Amino acid sequence: MDKKSSPVADGRTEAVGLWKTFATSVVAIVIGLACLLQATAGGNAFTTETLRRTEVADAPSQVPDLAIRDAAGHRSTLRELLAGGERVWIVDFVYTRCQTVCTTLGSVFQQLQQQIRQRGLEGRVGLLSVSFDPANDTAESLRAYLDRMQMDPAIWHLVSLDSPLDRRELLDAFGIMVIPAPLGEFEHNAALHLVTGRGMLVRILDYDDAALALETALAAVP
Amino acid sequence: MNRIGWQRSSSWIGLALCGLGCALSVPPWRSLIEQSMVWHMVIQMPMLVGGGWLLAGSGIQAPKMQRFADWNRFGLTGFIASQLIAAYWMLPLAIDRAVVLPRTDVFKLVSLLACGALLKASFGRSPAVLQLFFVGYAVSMLSAAGVFLASTDRRLCNAYSLDSQWNAGSSVVALGVALGCAWAWRLVRDTRRAQARPQARH
Numbered sequence: 001m002d003k004k005s006s007p008v009a010d011g012r013t014e015a016v017g018l019w020k021t022f023a024t025s026v027v028a029i030v031i032g033l034a035c036l037l038q039a040t041a042g043g044n045a046f047t048t049e050t051l052r053r054t055e056v057a058d059a060p061s062q063v064p065d066l067a068i069r070d071a072a073g074h075r076s077t078l079r080e081l082l083a084g085g086e087r088v089w090i091v092d093f094v095y096t097r098c099q100t101v102c103t104t105l106g107s108v109f110q111q112l113q114q115q116i117r118q119r120g121l122e123g124r125v126g127l128l129s130v131s132f133d134p135a136n137d138t139a140e141s142l143r144a145y146l147d148r149m150q151m152d153p154a155i156w157h158l159v160s161l162d163s164p165l166d167r168r169e170l171l172d173a174f175g176i177m178v179i180p181a182p183l184g185e186f187e188h189n190a191a192l193h194l195v196t197g198r199g200m201l202v203r204i205l206d207y208d209d210a211a212l213a214l215e216t217a218l219a220a221v222p
Numbered sequence: 223m224n225r226i227g228w229q230r231s232s233s234w235i236g237l238a239l240c241g242l243g244c245a246l247s248v249p250p251w252r253s254l255i256e257q258s259m260v261w262h263m264v265i266q267m268p269m270l271v272g273g274g275w276l277l278a279g280s281g282i283q284a285p286k287m288q289r290f291a292d293w294n295r296f297g298l299t300g301f302i303a304s305q306l307i308a309a310y311w312m313l314p315l316a317i318d319r320a321v322v323l324p325r326t327d328v329f330k331l332v333s334l335l336a337c338g339a340l341l342k343a344s345f346g347r348s349p350a351v352l353q354l355f356f357v358g359y360a361v362s363m364l365s366a367a368g369v370f371l372a373s374t375d376r377r378l379c380n381a382y383s384l385d386s387q388w389n390a391g392s393s394v395v396a397l398g399v400a401l402g403c404a405w406a407w408r409l410v411r412d413t414r415r416a417q418a419r420p421q422a423r424h
Binding site for chain 1 (some may be wrong): 257291292293294295296298299302303306307309310313314315316318319322337341377379381382383384
């Protein structure tokens with residue numbers, strides 16, 4: 001027997017189809033928006049950089065205790081260095097051959113060094129530059145960088161990783177991504193990292209917010 | 223080319239696009255998408271969407287697929303889902319994650335192929351005005367994101383250099399405009415064909 005569709009049945013099928021589509025669309029919107037909100041920390045972070053800053057501000061993390069060496073060839077560990085005195089450290093990451101962003105970071109640190117000296121904050125805030133290129137940054141290159149930046153050893157420390165094998169762990173712990181650039185240079189996300197004497201990474205701020213970084217560091221001093 | 227011939231070759235092209243798109247996530251070709259945002263955003267991603275579209279095109283008429291028609295009246299569900307997938311992959315942090323985390327990259331491959339398939343399933347069922355709404359939205363989203371990528375001095379993706387980002391930005395704008403033009407051309411062509419066809423009813 002042939003099934004003949006009546007206009008009423010057609011109308012009902014049409015309505016059921018519309019409701020199904022409506023319901024599925026709503027489900028798709030809810031799932032899609034939930035994914036987008038989850039990925040962007042509730043709509044607050046659209047870039048990896050903002051996300052890492054938001055995450056660190058919400059939940060400070062412990063920095064790894066990696067072996068380091070300074071320009072004089074002295075070996076110690078990152079946490080030993082940070083634990084010297086009740087200081088909060090403003091940390092940046094560099095490589096001494098850098099001609100681009102590290103130069104800007106260098107002059108930001110020079111200004112900070114001057115302010116720390118003028119305001120007599122040596123015992124409360126320290127500056128630390130960490131080289132993530134231990135293969136090239138020998139004691140000699142570190143010394144040359146130190147002289148070029150006119151670092152005051154009472155305020156500003158410069159160290160490199162002792163072993164190139166620790167590079168990944170260091171960069172991951174701070175959320176730094178280093179990519180190769182032309183002429184043997186690197187490009188990396190540069191910022192000011194606030195680390196307490198206990199080795200807790202508490203805030204990450206823009207490098208053009210040096211004044212804010214200094215005030216935030218002072219507020220974090222125990 | 224007749225319809226069956228076109229369907230057969232389009233499924234081969236679809237398969238090739240899927241294969242090439244996925245191959246770009248595997249070494250040694252992976253270095254292309256790791257080093258260039260243009261390869262990642264403007265070549266691989268559209269390749270996957272295109273591959274999904276063409277492959278779905280060859281299977282969409284199958285009776286099994288018709289069962290889902292009720293859930294996608296006027297192509298609405300497919301449009302919304304594909305738009306959300308596209309929006310996710312415009313996020314700089316999602317692009318970074320796909321470069322760094324292999325599992326996110328796999329999710330990217332699957333979701334963008336699905337995005338293409340959903341678009342194909344939706345276009346055939348939707349009236350031109352609904353297409354205009356979604357295509358218009360997609361073109362404006364691509365153009366706005368592209369202009370922003372090309373004009374800002376901030377590196378939005380930690381995985382790519384600023385130069386790469388600027389290049390990707392202008393290419394994304396071009397992609398958006400090309401998509402808009404392709405849709406308009408298709409609409410004009412279909413309208414002309416419909417007018418040329420002899421009237422069935424008197």
